[in-house]
Amino acid sequence: MVTTNLDKIFNPKTVAIIGASDKEGSVGNAIVKNFTELGYKGKVYLVNPRTPEILGIKTYQKIEQIPGTIDLAMIATPAKTVPAIMEECGQAGVKGAIIVSAGFKEIGSEGKALEDKILQIKNKYAMRVIGPNCIGIIRPRNNLNATFTNKMPKPGKIAFISQSGALGSAILDWANHENIGFSNFVSIGSMLDVDFGDLIDYFGTDPQTKSILMYAEGITQARKFMSAAKHFARTKPIIVVKSGKYTESAKAVASHTGSLSGEDAIYNAAFKRAGIVRVEEIEDLFNAAEVLGTQPLPHGPNLAIITNAGGPGVMATDALIAKGGKLAKLNKKTMDELNNALPHFWSRGNPIDVLGDAGAEQYRTAVEACLNDENINGILIIFTQQAVSKAIEVANTIVNLIKNKTYQNKTIITSFMGYGAVQEANSILNANNIPTYSTPENAIKTYMYMYQYERNVQLIYETPEERPIDTAPPKRPIMAILRNAAKENRELLTEDEAKKLLDYYNFPVVKTEAATTPEEAVAFAHQIGYPVVLKILSPQITHKTDAGGVMLYLDSDIDVKQAFNIIIHRAKKYNPKAEILGVTVQPMISMKGYEIILGGKTDPIFGPIILFGMGGVGVELFKDYSIGLPPLNSTLIRRMMEETKVYQLLKGYRNVQPANLKLLEETMVLFSQLLVDFPQIKEIDVNPLLINEKEACILDARITIDKSKVFKKLEPHEHLVISPYPKKYENPWTLRNGQEVLLRPIKPEDEPMWLEMFQSFSEESIRYRFFQILKDTPHEVRVRYCNIDYDREIAIVAELSEEDHKRILGVGRVSIEPDGKTGELAFIIGDQWQGQGLGTKVVDFVLEIAKEMHVETVYAIMLPDNRRALNLTKKMGFKLDYLSDGTVKGTLDLRDEMPSEKCPEPKSPEPTLEADKKDKATSEKEKTEKIKLENDAPPEAEVTSL
Template identity: 40%
Template sequence: MSIRNLDALFSPDTIALIGASNRLGSVGAVLARNLFEAGFEGPILTVNPSERAIRSALNYHSVSELPLAPDLAIIATPPDSVPGIIRELGERGCRAAVVITAGFGEGERADGKALKQAMLEAAKPYLMRIVGPNCLGVLLPHRGINASFAHIMPQKGDVAFVTQSGAVATSILDWASARGIGFSHVVSLGSMSDVDFGDMLDYLALDPKTRSILIYMEAVTEARKFLSAARMASRNKPVVVVKAGRSDAGAKAALSHTGALAGSDAVYDAAFRRAGMLRVNTLDELFQAAGTLATGIRVKGDRLAILTNGGGAGVLAVDELADRQGHLAELSESTLARLDELLPKAWSHANPVDILGDAPGQRYAGALEALLDERGADAVLVMNCPAAVADSLDAAQSVVATLGERRPAVLTCWLGEGAPAEARQLFAAKRIPTYQTPEQAIGAFSHLSNYWRNQQALMQTPPAVSDDIIIDKASAEAVIDCVLKDGRSVLTEPEAAAILSAYGIPTVSAIAVKTPEEAREAAIQLGFPVVLKILSRDISHKSDVGGVQLNLASPAAVAQAATDMLASVRRVAPGARVDGFNVQPMIRRPGAHELILGVAEDSVFGPIILFGQGGTAAEVIGDRVIGLPPLNPLLAKEMIYTTRISRLLKGYRDRPAADLEAITLTLIKLSQLASDLDRVVELDINPLLADSSGVVALDARIVIRAAHGQRRPLAIRPYPQQLEQVIETRNGQRYALRPIRPEDEGALVDMFRHSSPDDVRLRFFAAIQGFDHAFAARLTQIDYDREMAFVAMLPGKYEIVGVVRLSTDPDKEKAEFAIMVRSDMKGTGLGYRLMQQLLGYARDSGILQLYADVLRENHAMRQMAEEFGFVPQPVEDETDTVTVVLNLKRQCL
């Protein structure tokens, strides 16, 4: 449902507390105290059938007695009563509720699950939103609302905290209170029966009082909604997440290596990276991230300058920086010369800048000013160790004075316990991030630089995928049909190789035979040496049953190996059906690397892609990474470079680099396979040999589902190729029309540049001198689940001449549209044809209303909108824009 009616939850005019109490220590009494004392300016109405007044306020005995319809209700009554209360509230016009009560199936109890469903059914007719059940509640400092049983009301701030755990919420409130950190929202989601992380991210991404978002997560419910919301939120503000349950205990047993290796936490990690979120591993790191983000500082790289009065502390910081893959900034000659003038001769003359143990505040100030001007540094860490010959507070005061009202990327670390207490208080008061140890400080810098790196990855423009990729999806589907008709779910090696070949993945030629004698003849035909493999629809891992023999150099060796193989299989797997043998040429690629690539299904995020070091010891080595399809060249290369084996793939000593482009292309092809073939449950290519001459799959294993089975959809909607078409305008001109792609950035900018400044102004409501990467990327890197943009091109030319786009709200009911035709193509009918295409897509997508803001002077656009049935909306004051609206639902009727 997303953000519908969340305004009632976070900006209510009237609040009702159902289950309020005067009984000391009860949840109802604590809720009443917190609500009445938090500073909410609207009416707070209490309901309790046995009380005359709650905290000296008139109490009501039932929801029906309430004199006002509450926007928000807080419910703390026995679970059996909640569905009925929700229904009553909905009838009164209440639009949101926070259900504090537990007992709704948290322990997999059937009766509790039935109650939860009854509660949701009661809310559904009224579109009523529910937070919880089994939650701490919500705290909204800017609105003076403490609808929780937390022990502390936080200060006003610009950090939002969303958690599934009430205990974690109270812990972070306590931590933040001691450090003067405030919040815009604190929301405990509990069991997430309705409002979930996706809803919260959608809301908070657009909330002007929220500058950063912290999340404590145990599970995601709707993966596609979550990722769409997370990607949008991460483009606007930092999103930091800590997820509980990082072990592989949740991984199910699987027939393939990929299915076994793809533990659920690795998939969450991939999802967080793909969304541009920053993941931390512990609550301590989350707390530290909260403190760092609350200061508002940001970095644009991972190069750190360190200023310290203690050499040992500087070395500890350098070691931690190296462990976290950060880099020491290289100081320029001009900075070194400037420091030479300021500092004693014995200073370190390098980064870390050790200004010696007797450094007074003045020395700190001069050195810091020099480092702030160093272009090679993305941030400065200022450290202080207590010393009898220098004043730590004086040093801190000098740092504060040097910064003044500026907020550059400066972090501080005053070591010790008692001596630096006043200095830390000073830094906290001035919103300068401060830490107790070098490790904490470097961790904070790492969080900031990782967030920056994630944002860069989120906004990179990928190169176009090679047009040479030829995919024969029909052939792959035909193989799967035959296997299912045979009543099997595991493909034989020749069948698996046929599917890989259909997707352009190089495989080894092979001959399937029935008997040892036929194997002998096939080997002669192929030439020696050869590889012999057992061919059985019942054996998944051939090497486990002695079903693989390598480097057979003669006809006799092949025949003997086949005979021995049959005996071994009968002994180890007596029930397995043996269909014969697979004979392949022995591939000799000295120095080639063994890789593993795979596809599996995650119970939350659907299809996933695996890449890593392959071979029989793949599980033991554990060098692997998970990615979410669809992949483009940049995402595929990021997966490769995340693994340790990538260092070997780059080449070393006399070993040439492997063909990284071929590996990248194979990952992209595998991603397309995962998108296309929804009956593939698990797939392994192990090993994929990779060297300077390219790649080849030596073995493959594929598991499919029965025809009646259904998989989870891809967590990220892939490029909708089915929408590609050729359109024709009224004057007979034909155009290639397709959804926009990230690699269209350059062509789109060219279209803007070849349009008149006035046309650009009419489209963007402002004169735009240049189109930078961030601006263009936002227009081309769209979420196809929530946005669509069609580009029109002249046939045979990679030249965009028209664009029409729409962006839906998170509920996918309303959508804003925009259209632009290149100036020299205006008047050809292209704009009219693009609008027809947009309307058809909107109707097919179930969108109920289209709207746009149009400049009053844009008469051509207003006239075309009127021709399509858009209605201008009345406004009280004369404005520069007119909003035009088309209700598609009414038009369909």
């Protein structure tokens, strides 16, 4: 989240081309021509020690000889020379560099060593670097082509980021042919420094960019990437093509979770969680970008298909079902309208076949009926040119319908099939922002991308909460198990250890004892009670059933002794090198239910992941599973379950009772928290988890650990890519009237209380806070305020509990800008709670947290008559400036303060008011006013900041 100095790259006033050349066809020559012949307005300097001028432009031997400061250095020299050149650039004050040179880590260890040197120099001088091994960047509106390709695209609203230079060059060529424009084009190469997360943050705040398109081969710094994508996906669609979908790099792994959760499936889960749309092909990138910016998003997968030909309707239906969509069920009113208006032989269902001789009026009737049907989320209109059909009339009819505001909340896409006969109709549709496609399949594909985007963005609004410390399971006994295994140089916990760990964490685990002799097994069987189950206990035998290492329904001492010997014999035969520790003895569970697998593993890029799916022996046979990234709450978990076929089974069928889904959700939330709390867990399989309508039980579990993390001091949650609820900032505090409130970070669940607080504000408070009088705030705005990314924003609420009712009295917030160093302060206290010292305390608290988050400067924007906010910020050390737009900007430099190791505990105010102590000579009226000014802090900053 640090975009510092990226402006030096994307808006340079001075550029030095190092490696400029007069050799026609060379990279250095192409770069010079792009800067000098395509209209770039800034100053360009050429660096080449072997020639005095290039293309009539004076050259310099070194960058240090250039007068003034250089914003951007374009480096096009052999790889081995780049570290020394970077050092010279740093000494000369250059803050941005694009390295187009190749020959770095892609060639091996020697190239990697060069990259390491460049990285050290970049950090030393606080430079930003794009590349190496890249094409460069283009900003058409600025006539900036900092690449060695001579293709200058037209200006547009799309920012395109490519990890492949060759593909990027091809895209530029294709976009010019298709008349597609760009706000920015970036080839990022090896991502030594600037990566996808940086660019999403930068383009997210670029007013010329409406959508962000990416070609990605891999992601670096996943937490930064996820945070940036989640932050901007709500307002700017982020669409990605990710290559490597079917890589053959899977290695043999010991757990079901490890074998199922491949790299591509994890990327899919991460993209969904971040609100990113993943498409299949490059063309889909631009199709999706076009439609996401012009059409309302469908709130469901239910599509109505209107066609004048049966075949294309069937093709569209096949494509819709294949991609997870549904044919909308037409309601009775729609059916009646269609029956009255269409010929007797119409299809009488969805797809709606208006027949081949249908004209504009039949299309109008069908489309209007579907627009009024609440069962329908979107409409696909298919037109094929037939003898009496008139494409232009049909197109104009659709346009006129869409102009009616009543119908502007429903998605409409079209497929006018053919070429010459429908070309003008397609132009009419495109001119009115109605997407049209040459085939129904492409139209369906785009519709489902739209639905996927809507669904993914909704996922962003679900922020999980860290488990409360007072109800969390004890961690010391669990760490004792992990340490014991690590001391014995084991990665794999025994089954007995694994189940004990889960039992400590309050999972419903079947009682399990480990026996090393037949006699011990009999003794444990007596303790547990017959019938029992025996299973092989060996670190090397993962799949016990395959080894013949499981025997069921043992109901006597003789059976147990015989089973013990048989299992040991089979295990030795199955794997002669395996270490046989004995057997486990468990009760024979008689409960009937559904078998589920819960799995987890640590991904090298995205950290811990969770797998849910059909369990038992069929887990790898059916491969019915979904993946999520913790922390997860019940809503996110329900979404995970809905992606699987076994979910339909869990809801019950025929005479079988449905599973207790609430209990399953609670178990999965607990499972998610286990992976949040213990980064030492490398892989875990709970398979099967048996669940029915009443209870759940874990029958088997397998856990491997990362020994390197067991004795290492780890920062809290450093292994996660999604920041959990920061429980550490919860603190009680007492108002002046003696009532106790809880100061804590805001949560998504606070939306109803936030609305109640808003509705209690006076018009004056609302005007101060929002700079206008608002009667209400829509759900989307409330969600934005309550559902925040704790990595880039902190909002502290004061919560008052009154018997069975809770309310929010006020909010203080610091929103961190993409540079990571600047934050905007906003605060508001409910009118009836002003004068209690709460405004001062909340603002003080969020400023301390901001300092802990390494924010250097905080500002607040206020109205000039908001005296209470002006006084409060001034008291906090803000310097106030009156701006030309009539507002007041307060600025606080946190670097002037002593560094804070941790956020201090809030303390209740002294019973004697500070204002009384400071000013004995002030009149009673002035004193009262001063107290109000200092302690009440209603609104001040922009609506986007609360």
